[in-house]
Amino acid sequence: MKKIYVVLSVLVLLTMLVSVAAVSAAETGETLKIGVVSPISGSAALAGKYIVNGVKLLENELNAAGGVMNNGVLYPIEFVYEDNEAKEDITTNVYQKLIYQDEVIGIVGPDMSKCILAAGTIAQSAGCPAIGTFTTNVAVTQVGDYLFRACFIDPFQGQVAATYAWGEGYKTAAVLYNNADAYSKGLYEAFVQSYEALGGKIVETQAYSGADVKDYNVQLTKIAAAKPECVFMPNLLNEVPLQVQQARANGITVPLIGGDSWDTPEVAQVAGAENIKGSVYISAFSPDNPDPIAQKFVNDFKTAYNGDVPNSNAVLAYEAGAMLVEAIKNAKTVDRAGVRDALAQIEGLALPSGVVTVGEDRNPIKGAAILQYNDQGVATFLKNVNP
Amino acid sequence: MKSIIRKILPLIGVVALYYLIMYLKSIKVMNPYHIQVLMFAGVNIIMTISLNIVNGFTGQFCIGHAGFMSLGAYGASIVTTLIFGGFSVAPNLRIPVFLLGLLAGGLVAGAVGLLIGIPTLKLKGDYLAIVTLAFGEIVRATLRLIEPIGAARGMIGIPPYTNFAWVLFFVVLTLIVARNFIYSKHGRACIAIRDNEIAADAMGINTTKYKIISFVFAAFIAGVAGGLYAHVMSFIQPDTFSFVKSSDLLVYLYAGGTGSLTGSVLGGLLLTVLPEALRAFGNLVNWRIVIYAVTLVIIMLYRPLGLCGGKELPFLKINRKSLYEKSIFSRKTIHPSEISN
Secondary structure, three states: HHHHHHHHHHHHHHHHHHHHHHHHHHHHOEEEEEEEEOOOOOOHHHHHHHHHHHHHHHHHHHHOOEEEEOOOEEEEEEEEEEEEEOOOOHHHHHHHHHHHOOOOOEEOOOHHHHHHHHHHHHHHHHHEEEOOOOOHHHHHHHHHEEEOOOOOHEEEEEEEHHHHHHHHOOOOEEEEOOOOHHHHHHHHHHHHHHHHHHHEEEEEEEOOOOOOOOHHHHHHHHHHOOOOEEEOOOOOOOOOHHHHHHHHHOOOOEHHHHHHHHOOOHHHHOOOOHOOOOOOOOOOOOOOOOOOHHHHHHHHHHHOOOOOOHHHHHHHHHHHHHHHHHHHOOOOOOHHHHHHOOOOOHOOOOEEEEEEEOOOOOOOOOEEEEEEEEEOEEEEEEEEOOE | HHHEEEEHHHHHHHHHHHHHHHHHOOOOOEEEEEEEEHHHHHHHHHHHHHHHHHHHHOOOOOOOHHHHHHHHHHHHHHHHHHHHHHHHHOOOHHHHHHHHHHHHHHHHHHHHHHHHHHHHHHHHHHHHHHHHHHHHHHHHHHHHOHHOOOOOOOEEEOOOOHHHHHHHHHHHHHHHHHHHHHOOOHHHHHHHHOOHHOOOOOOOOHHHHHHHHHHHHHHHHHHHHHHHHHHHHHHEEEHHOOOOHHHHHHHHHHHHHOHHHHHHHHHHHHHHHHHHHHOOHHHHHHHHHHHHHHHHHHHHHHOOOOOOOOOOOOHHHOOHHHHHHHOOHOOOOHHHHHHHH
């Protein structure tokens, strides 16, 4: 009798093993690699940290699911993280490495327009889809049909800022911008165009050059003298806190309006709550957005990274990755060309910042949130603006 | 016979190196990524040699060398992209246009080098360093404001004419020209200024003139290197040539060893390839730059004069014995008129 049990259990075990082997053999495809390019070191290392953390969250979700299912075949996904030091030439090196050495199916990042403008031609000529995360400059997707982005474009932000300022009843505005930075200049131009079209008046425009400027008093004194009703400062993350402090020191008490580069808790910490309160900025994403998908993302991020709240860098990196994964899922052929075609056809994909559709010019159509700093220097969700 | 071998052998070596790399590329051991890293290494080697002529051989301290590089990059790109229309150039005219662009880049950088060299090279030490630093920033700030070349956004659509063969060719050409300059009458005058400027002055050397000659010569080479760089990247932006670039070049120079062409080649090559090679340790990507910096500290601790400070490979040295034999001092009788020369 005992013998029969032994034989039976061996048989059962064998059939289980065979069936497991059969299932995995029939449904598992080759491992696909996705390249992730971000400034892990260098002047923008803070952004790099959020980008890597955002993509790692997606990686964990995919690992739990075993990969991406395309037409009944499960493809495991491997992420290759590379550092571009926020430099153009290093970005071209990284793109070459990911495309020709790691043979990735697509690239997420980098976050800076100037870097993807330098490296974009490499992805285009190799026919490898690349999705910039925070690359808001219009020229980025004009490099070719393999270039995409996860964020909205500069003119849209400038337009939102202008619409918001006019809607709040500000009849005059001043601008302080970095004329050496494509992002800052793009927002400035779009803001001026939209604001003047609405009937507003730009009373003072002040510019400075370079990321290493620490003293803005000359420009801010002139802005203070012009007595605007609001000041638009679409500048870089490391410049904004000093500008806010110095603006208040120069007697500028009117609301300050910023672009999505302000979207990091560190801005308020360095600038000081008493200086930054009342200021607003445009953001791709608000962690206070009551939408359930947004709330799930925020909670997962907090759990994974010691309560750290995700910023736009993290959300856009996550969404760029999610767009690529969605494209792999729907691709007619699982290769770079197939993924590119599927990327261009993404429609109504529900992501943390809202529903995303890839438009004609490979720019996503998605909403923008307006956030305001309160008395404690915490940015709170004010309202959502749609294109 | 021996001297012919000394001259020919290194050139054969270079050609063999080229074919080896092309072979490795054809059997897919090396991919476009490796080739591009080598091209950047080549451009950095040329820049380091150029900086070495000023800092290493003439003893001046230039810390704004990226300024000359950007002038060359923009000068060359204006010729190839704006004047000759970039990609619309007929295929058989591309090489002449490219070479013309590089020449223009070199000339622009050289001319500006002359212009700022005349007033500044009367300064010494720290003061010269500050002026060259300011020069680099002035170039960067000016380029940001010129709209036809893209201002702050940078210049796009530069045809990628530079390939590995051109980079290798210009590295070898720069080495030969630099070697011949250093061991010429002018070069030795520069070395005399470096070793002791007052003594050189007392010996009848016009120190300001030779300082300007070496400065303009170095600026020209940096301009050509900038032109090569622009045609690898096909996109240039003023901020690419910031003080960070200048200080990278100083690191290549001092890690390789000042006053040594071998050192410049080694410094430029190793320190360009090392940060990329460290990518092979996948999980260490966050530590890449830390390891790079620690390596630099170790190099400077164990080789305070740089990897090859003051030392040279045989073919980069002049044959002192043959120089002596040709000179008037090896002869028994000397005509008085020869001494006055």
